[in-house]
Amino acid sequence: MIKREILDVETHERVEVMDITSQVKDAVDKSGIKNGIVSIFTRHSTSGVVINENESGLVDDFVDALNFLVPGGNYKHNRIDNNADSHIKAFLIGSSENIPIEGGSMGLGTWQSIFFLELDGPRQRRVDVTVLGE
Numbered sequence: 001m002i003k004r005e006i007l008d009v010e011t012h013e014r015v016e017v018m019d020i021t022s023q024v025k026d027a028v029d030k031s032g033i034k035n036g037i038v039s040i041f042t043r044h045s046t047s048g049v050v051i052n053e054n055e056s057g058l059v060d061d062f063v064d065a066l067n068f069l070v071p072g073g074n075y076k077h078n079r080i081d082n083n084a085d086s087h088i089k090a091f092l093i094g095s096s097e098n099i100p101i102e103g104g105s106m107g108l109g110t111w112q113s114i115f116f117l118e119l120d121g122p123r124q125r126r127v128d129v130t131v132l133g134e
Contacts, residue, residue, distance in 0.1 A: 003031035003131045011121035015066065015089075017059045020127065021113045024099075025106060027129040034104045036133015041096040043128065046086035046120035048093030054113040066092075066119075086120035093117055101133055 005027040009018060020040070028038050040049050052058070066089050075084030097114065100107040108114075116127055 001031075001033060001132070001134060003027075003033065005030070005129045005131075007116075007127040007129060009116050009118075009125040009127055011118035011123055011125060013118065014121050015063050016118040016121055017063060018116045018118065019054050019113050020116045021054075021108075024114050024129055028101060028106055028131055029104070031131040033101055033131050033133040036101045036131065037098055038101055038106060039096060039098050039128075039130045039132070040114060041128045041130070042116065042125065043095075044090075044123075044125055045095075046083060046090055047125055048090050048095060048117040048119065049097050049127070050093055050115050050117060051097050051099070051108070051112050052115065053111040054115075055111075059115075083120045089117075089119045093119075101131070 007020060007023050024038060024040055042049050070085050070088045072085050077084035077087060
């Protein structure tokens with residue numbers, strides 16, 4: 001069985017980390033699937049999806065590290081829409097994550113959360129959540 005849900009995400013900052021774990025959990029619960037996998041995917045080329053710990057200092061450190069690794073600059077793509085740094089950050093982060101579902105629950109580790117990363121906001125975004133299994 002395959003169930004799909006679209007999450008609407010509204011961001012407020014140029015670079016923002018949003019915990020979407022509860023929304024993904026709700027989609028898994030609604031699917032009725034007990035064993036399988038959930039895929040979380042962003043269709044936007046200036047955003048990403050990651051799994052990590054939701055600790056405010058770590059989240060701030062992650063944003064600082066991204067901005068340090070890929071600062072604003074004189075990139076060739078900026079000739080088009082002045083957001084090359086956002087695209088490069090998205091290259092590094094990736095656009096999806098997959099999580100096993102066991103007994104109707106996501107198999108996340110104790111400290112793991114699912115994050116949507118806005119890299120060129122603020123914007124209205126959509127995140128695909130696809131639950132596959134039985």
